[in-house]
Amino acid sequence: MSIILDTTLRDGSYSNFFQFSISDVVKIVTGLKKAGIGYIEIGHGVGLGASEKGYGKSLHTDEEYISETKKNIDGAKFGAFCIPGIAELDALRMAADYEMDFVRIGTDVTKIKSSEPFIKLAKKKNMFVSANFMKSYALDAEQFAMKVLESESYGADLVYLVDSSGGMIPSDIEKYYNEVRKKTSIPLGFHGHNNLGMAIANSIYAYELGFEFIDTSLQGLGRSSGNAPTELLIALLMKKYDVRKYDMFKLLEIGAEYVRSFIKINGYRALDIISGYSDFHTSYMPFIHDICSETNVNPLELIMKYSEIDKVNMDLERLRQIASNLTESKKDLKIFDFKSYYGGEQGVQKSSK
Amino acid sequence: MSIILDTTLRDGSYSNFFQFSISDVVKIVTGLKKAGIGYIEIGHGVGLGASEKGYGKSLHTDEEYISETKKNIDGAKFGAFCIPGIAELDALRMAADYEMDFVRIGTDVTKIKSSEPFIKLAKKKNMFVSANFMKSYALDAEQFAMKVLESESYGADLVYLVDSSGGMIPSDIEKYYNEVRKKTSIPLGFHGHNNLGMAIANSIYAYELGFEFIDTSLQGLGRSSGNAPTELLIALLMKKYDVRKYDMFKLLEIGAEYVRSFIKINGYRALDIISGYSDFHTSYMPFIHDICSETNVNPLELIMKYSEIDKVNMDLERLRQIASNLTESKKDLKIFDFKSYYGGEQGVQKSSK
Numbered sequence: 001m002s003i004i005l006d007t008t009l010r011d012g013s014y015s016n017f018f019q020f021s022i023s024d025v026v027k028i029v030t031g032l033k034k035a036g037i038g039y040i041e042i043g044h045g046v047g048l049g050a051s052e053k054g055y056g057k058s059l060h061t062d063e064e065y066i067s068e069t070k071k072n073i074d075g076a077k078f079g080a081f082c083i084p085g086i087a088e089l090d091a092l093r094m095a096a097d098y099e100m101d102f103v104r105i106g107t108d109v110t111k112i113k114s115s116e117p118f119i120k121l122a123k124k125k126n127m128f129v130s131a132n133f134m135k136s137y138a139l140d141a142e143q144f145a146m147k148v149l150e151s152e153s154y155g156a157d158l159v160y161l162v163d164s165s166g167g168m169i170p171s172d173i174e175k176y177y178n179e180v181r182k183k184t185s186i187p188l189g190f191h192g193h194n195n196l197g198m199a200i201a202n203s204i205y206a207y208e209l210g211f212e213f214i215d216t217s218l219q220g221l222g223r224s225s226g227n228a229p230t231e232l233l234i235a236l237l238m239k240k241y242d243v244r245k246y247d248m249f250k251l252l253e254i255g256a257e258y259v260r261s262f263i264k265i266n267g268y269r270a271l272d273i274i275s276g277y278s279d280f281h282t283s284y285m286p287f288i289h290d291i292c293s294e295t296n297v298n299p300l301e302l303i304m305k306y307s308e309i310d311k312v313n314m315d316l317e318r319l320r321q322i323a324s325n326l327t328e329s330k331k332d333l334k335i336f337d338f339k340s341y342y343g344g345e346q347g348v349q350k351s352s353k
Numbered sequence: 354m355s356i357i358l359d360t361t362l363r364d365g366s367y368s369n370f371f372q373f374s375i376s377d378v379v380k381i382v383t384g385l386k387k388a389g390i391g392y393i394e395i396g397h398g399v400g401l402g403a404s405e406k407g408y409g410k411s412l413h414t415d416e417e418y419i420s421e422t423k424k425n426i427d428g429a430k431f432g433a434f435c436i437p438g439i440a441e442l443d444a445l446r447m448a449a450d451y452e453m454d455f456v457r458i459g460t461d462v463t464k465i466k467s468s469e470p471f472i473k474l475a476k477k478k479n480m481f482v483s484a485n486f487m488k489s490y491a492l493d494a495e496q497f498a499m500k501v502l503e504s505e506s507y508g509a510d511l512v513y514l515v516d517s518s519g520g521m522i523p524s525d526i527e528k529y530y531n532e533v534r535k536k537t538s539i540p541l542g543f544h545g546h547n548n549l550g551m552a553i554a555n556s557i558y559a560y561e562l563g564f565e566f567i568d569t570s571l572q573g574l575g576r577s578s579g580n581a582p583t584e585l586l587i588a589l590l591m592k593k594y595d596v597r598k599y600d601m602f603k604l605l606e607i608g609a610e611y612v613r614s615f616i617k618i619n620g621y622r623a624l625d626i627i628s629g630y631s632d633f634h635t636s637y638m639p640f641i642h643d644i645c646s647e648t649n650v651n652p653l654e655l656i657m658k659y660s661e662i663d664k665v666n667m668d669l670e671r672l673r674q675i676a677s678n679l680t681e682s683k684k685d686l687k688i689f690d691f692k693s694y695y696g697g698e699q700g701v702q703k704s705s706k
Contacts, residue, residue, distance in 0.1 A: 167592065169557070169589065169593055170554075194550075196553065196585050196588055196589050196592075197547075197550075197552065197553030197554070197581070197582060197585040197589075198553060198554060198589075199550065200549065200550030200551060200554070201523075201550070201551060201553070201554030204522070219620040219621055220550075220620070220621065221620075228550070229550060229621055231621060231623070231626050232549050232550040232621065232626060235549055235626055235627075235629065235630045236522065236549050236550075236551075238630070239520065239549075239630050240522055248630070249651065249653050249654065252623035252626055252627060252653055253623065253653075253684060253688065255620075255621065255623065256622070256623040256688040256689060256690070257688045259620075260619065260620040260621070260622075263619040263620035264619070265619070266613065266616040266617070266618070266619050267572040267573070267574075267608075267612075267613040267616035268572055268573065268582055268584060268585065268608065268613070269609070269613075270584070270605035270606065270608065270609040273584050273585060273588055273605055274588075274605060276588065277588045277591070277592050277601070298602065300602050300605055300606075301602065331606060335606065335609040335610045336609060337609070
């Protein structure tokens with residue numbers, strides 16, 4: 001039986017540019033807990049330290065979100081996201097002072113080395129520690145499984161398969177699961193996005209496979225196309241898998257009353273869909289916008305071509321070079337709704353050439 | 354290889370209360386055709402005759418939608434929906450005069466007898482005829498397969514499994530498919546809704562099983578939680594199944610430019626989710642609203658309890674009786690967004706008691 005980890009207040013904070021009030025936090029945490037959700041992630045969408053480091057100023061500080069959640073958590077577990085480099089180790093020490101239960105150390109799947117000191121400190125502080133492998137699709141299943149062993153050697157209690165651009169299907173998830181299980185029995189989590197409409201189906205399949213943790217958010221609130229909606233996953237588990245431990249009505253009500261109004265994106269954005277198709281991280285969207293404005297190329301084509309070469313990093317020199325080889329498009333950039341994207345948190349790197 | 358049938362202009366017309374302009378029709382039909390979509394459904398969401406029969410006045414008449422589509426269809430196939438009783442046989446004669454290529458005769462899966470004269474006339478007029486079994490989930494797979502044989506005996510070329518309330522999962526679809534295939538090789542279609550977030554996954558699974566037709570709509574535009582989005586299904590078929598016959602960029606662009614702004618529902622409505630959970634048809638939502646206003650019961654509970662007894666018909670006497678046995682709720686009905694539902698097209702019937 002998978003554990004549901006709700007990330008409405010963390011991944012969902014992208015949708016309001018990190019402006020959740022303490023009142024939002026208290027209402028949502030209390031509602032989730034009453035509905036039977038045992039793990040709740042809170043704080044800035046880009047994790048500890050992000051607000052001060054220029055990744056979007058949040059309405060409250062990390063410490064305020066953590067201390068107020070602690071006051072209201074009443075038996076459930078709460079935690080935060082933490083990207084090494086954006087977060088410093090001191091952030092973990094602060095969180096530990098409030099007895100934060102878990103932390104999720106997020107790194108690109110290709111760069112997990114940076115997680116080692118964070119995992120070790122968090123373990124020393126008695127937290128339950130997850131290593132979240134962002135852009136997991138950048139490695140094949142066998143390479144991924146080797147990284148899982150590495151995280152386990154750092155002390156991680158749990159490793160997440162992260163479909164950052166929502167382009168996976170169940171058979172992909174099965175491959176990753178099977179390769180990991182050949183090597184280790186460390187608990188696994190799945191974090192899906194909905195770019196190709198598969199977040200719920202992938203999460204249900206992860207449940208069937210035996211993933212120990214599955215991420216959801218009320219109304220699917222989250223970056224880009226959003227996450228697997230908590231309400232839908234619970235409804236399916238109750239309808240088709242005879243799960244009885246959650247209060248579905250409560251989840252539907254708090255989703256409707258406290259969360260749905262935060263959803264500002266209607267329908268499916270073309271840029272989310274092409275990102276799912278291409279395994280492209282939407283945090284790079286501002287760079288796509290800038291290059292397309294300069295060169296008049298079609299952003300759909302640019303994203304697709306760039307991702308054929310690199311699914312992890314953003315190299316502006318290479319992006320510009322690819323754009324220079326594309327023909328001009330007559331599409332008005334306005335139809336792509338670039339302004340609705342937050343971005344930049346994954347950084348830019350110099351060309352490796 | 355399944356054929357994609359796009360129903361943006363038909364099922365999607367629920368989303369603007371049947372107000373598509375001729376300009377919308379021309380732009381969307383032309384775009385779909387250019388993108389490689391071969392079957393396009395148009396006209397009033399409730400089908401031929403619905404506008405005059407009081408099921409929501411459409412901006413144009415059936416004849417106007419049909420004649421303007423005919424002028425622009427240029428090699429693709431077009432058709433309309435037709436519910437016997439709402440449509441009269443003369444509507445088929447009119448459509449035939451414009452050489453409409455296909456018609457889909459929609460009846461509740463339990464009431465297909467009424468389709469017989471419509472199927473027979475449409476065949477006589479050389480149309481390709483589909484029998485769409487609304488609320489297919491009301492019968493189990495074996496009973497469903499018997500109904501398929503009956504439709505085939507009337508002359509239907511194709512029968513649709515219709516997940517009207519979006520509560521199915523792939524294993525359900527497989528059961529229906531296998532039972533039908535034990536008895537007949539008549540082509541099958543799948544029409545899914547997204548109440549539990551499974552429209553795309555179910556449609557992809559139907560593709561894998563070998564369904565001959567799959568319904569989609571741009572942006573998922575459609576009644577209730579909407580349909581499987583055309584753009585997403587094509588993106589997945591290209592990414593994971595090596596399908597190469599569609600122009601994905603074109604689909605993303607016309608979805609963004611011509612269709613996305615029609616989506617007025619953000620997030621996931623609690624009433625859609627409970628409908629998917631319960632196999633409840635959202636066309637009955639106005640009755641739920643009225644009874645809940647009178648009695649202060651929780652609409653989520655009322656829908657669930659009613660559907661345990663009847664998944665096909667709306668019997669107001671029974672609904673009121675069920676409500677009288679529920680405890681009062683303190684939830685403000687406003688959180689459920691009843692006003693965003695169109696409804697009533699499935700009619701009401703007297704209590705069978």
